[in-house]
Amino acid sequence: MDEKRTTLIYDRNQLIAKLTWVFFTITVLTNALVDPLILVYIIPAGLLTCLVMTRVARKDRVTENSMYVAVLTLFLFFFFLIQIEPILLNFIFIWFALLLSSIYHQDRPILLAGFLTVACTIYFFSFYQEQIFPNSDPVDVIYFSLFGLFFTVFLIYSSRFTERLRERAEQKEAKTSDQLWETREYLESFFNHMTDAVVVHDRHGMIMKVNKRFEGMYGWKEDEIVGQRVPFIKEESVDEIYRLWSRLDSGQSDYEMSHHTKTGELIDVSMTISPIRNKSGEVVALATIAKDYTERKKTEELLRRSEKLSVVGQLAAGVAHEIRNPLTVVSGFIQLLQQNQKMSPEHFEMIDSELKRVNTIIGEFLLLAKPNDVKFEYKSILPLVEEVVTLLNTTAVMQNIKIFLSYDERVPHIKCEPNQIKQVIINLLKNAIEAMKFGGSIYVYVGSYHDDYVRIRVVDQGEGIPDDKMTKLGEPFYTTKDKGTGLGLMVSHKIIENHHGQLRFVSKPNEGTSVDLLLPKSTHVSTTDEVQISK
Known part of the structure; x- marks a missing residue:
């Protein structure tokens, strides 16, 4: 037998053994009140039956034959019970044994129980008709036997239907389990291969899980940080981040701050914090995705400085060019004045115009250079x-x-x-x-x-x-x-x-x-x- 079938037989043997103990206990208590004398026979026979059933139900003894042993043991006990006290109530227990055989949901144990039920019915009808069936006719044994056959057929089809439902449920469960396993593996792979650090924690900062990038970025291994409070937040930022966690009930929150690594190095990170909810919609954890932009920030600062230098150079070159033109004109007229010792009014007007042009350029340049000295x-x-x-x-x-x-x-x-x-x-x-x-x-x-x-x-x-x-x-x-x-x-x-x-x-x-x-x-x-x- 395969392991799955062995497990099913074991579980059902366990159930029948428990039901046998329950039935034995009820029988002893009932007869103690009604007919205590019969307990001399029932207790030893019942204990023997229960011990045999318990032994059959042991896992290391599980075989396909254990089902038939369990059915036969039940019928032997009930047969003995009727022999001791041949009354209709005890005879009904034979049918109870047939019903118990359907627990296995297999044809052979039910057929065996059905055969034993019909055989016991014919036997007791033949030898104990007056005690068990006082008002019945001999022909009634046929009806009892036919009822036993029909009941056996019903149990077989009912068990088959139930077994098919169980198999379908197991197949669906196995398929769902495979899908969940694949999804879990996919998410696990995605989680561990993300280029950003991810840490899952509760609202009190207790860490539940981190990915590989987190270990590389911060320096802590998962086994040394899980179960601990987040250690990478700067002391002056703790209150602020805890307030953020406590009020994060919907959507997500983007945040930028400095963290420190295991070695104490400060890094600039951009964080996205999202709530994780259970089926009831309650926030049970928070997922924080952290992106290290320390190098990018340094690069951006260098680019800004470079851009400033470029603009300053461009402005300086432009100012030099724009001022040189009017200064050239002024210089020319000064040389003319040195040579001739006199100038016409038109020359002075041109000099004045060019100097005003220089003044305009410098004024606009100063306005550009000092944009913040204003009062709104x-x-x-x-x-x-x-x-x-x-x-x-x-x-x-x-x-x-x-x-x-x-x-x-x-x-x-x-x-x-x-x-x-x-x-x-x-x-x-x-x-x-x-x-x-x-x-x-x-x-x-x-x-x-x-x-x-x-x-x-x-x-x-x-x-x-x-x-x-x-x-x-x-x-x-x-x-x-x-x-x-x-x-x-x-x-x-x-x-x-x-x-x-x-x-x-x-x-x-x-x-x-x-x-x-x-x-x-x-x-x-x-x-x-x-x-x-x-x-």
Whole structure:
């Protein structure tokens, strides 16, 4: 027999042995109250039967024949019981033995029990009819025998059906077990081969499991850290991380902090903490995925420094180039003055113009270099726009340009440095004016943009900007104007960046350019304090 069949027979032998002991105990107690004299026969026979059944049920004795031995032993005990006291109640126990044989769910033990039941029925009907069946006819033995046969057939088919159900359940269980094993192996492999460190722990920081990457990144082996509290969190961060764990009930949380390894080395990690739930939805553990970005952080810092040096070099080269041109002009006129000892008024005007150009370049460069020396205030943007429009309106009229200003009825406040915002608006309007060599109209609109921004839109009818030049807008010393420094838009971008705003350009050659200046609305001022102006 195979191991599986042996185990089944063993389990069923154990069950029948237990039921035999239970039946023996009930029989002794019942007869002690009803007919104590018969106990002299029942107790020895019952004990012998129970001991034989217990011996048969031992695992090292399990064979296929043990089933037949168990069935025969039961029938012998019941046969002896009826012989001692031939009454109908004891005769019924023969059928109980037949019923017990179906526990094996096999045809042969049931057939054996069925044969013994019919044989015992014929025997007792023949020799003890008056005691057991006092009012029956001799022909009734046929009906009893047929009933025994039918009951045996029923038990066989019932056992077969039950056995098929058991086999199907076992096959399904085996299939499910294989699938679970494959899934477990897959997850285990995935868990241990992740490129990020993973640690599973409870909300109190008690570690349950770590992967191989964790061991390599932190230095602790799994067997020396499981069951311990997380040892890699810096002391000053313990309270903060425990609060995070305690309130993590849904979704996941991303966090960045410094950890220390087993050797005491500090590493910068980016953590993603996710809850693990049971069937009831309760959080039973937390999974923390940690990515070491120490080297990346160092690389990014080097890149930032390199970028700063590159920008400084670019700005220095640009400043040198832009200042050298007017200084060359000034130097030439000074040499002319040394030779001739006199200069015309036009020469002095040119010298003054070039020195003003140098001053403009240096001023814009200093504004770019010191963007943080500002004081932010809560202001309405509309008066600032109106001041700039009024300031530049004369210049625009002289070039046959009209500036049209429109605005929403309610314009929210913003938090800004007023002079810097005016500087940006001046740059935008000056660019628009200088782009319209043949006159036209400039439209300025002020209003809300979505729910978060105030928008200043400047639309001109100038020459427009080609697509290949749009990407270079804001680069230092890049300009599309003959006398531009290229620093105006760069300074404007820096100012708007410090205000957490945006500058957006849309342009078509020969049609004009539209510029959107977006600044965050301020929640400091209520809606009743917003500027309300009738158009």
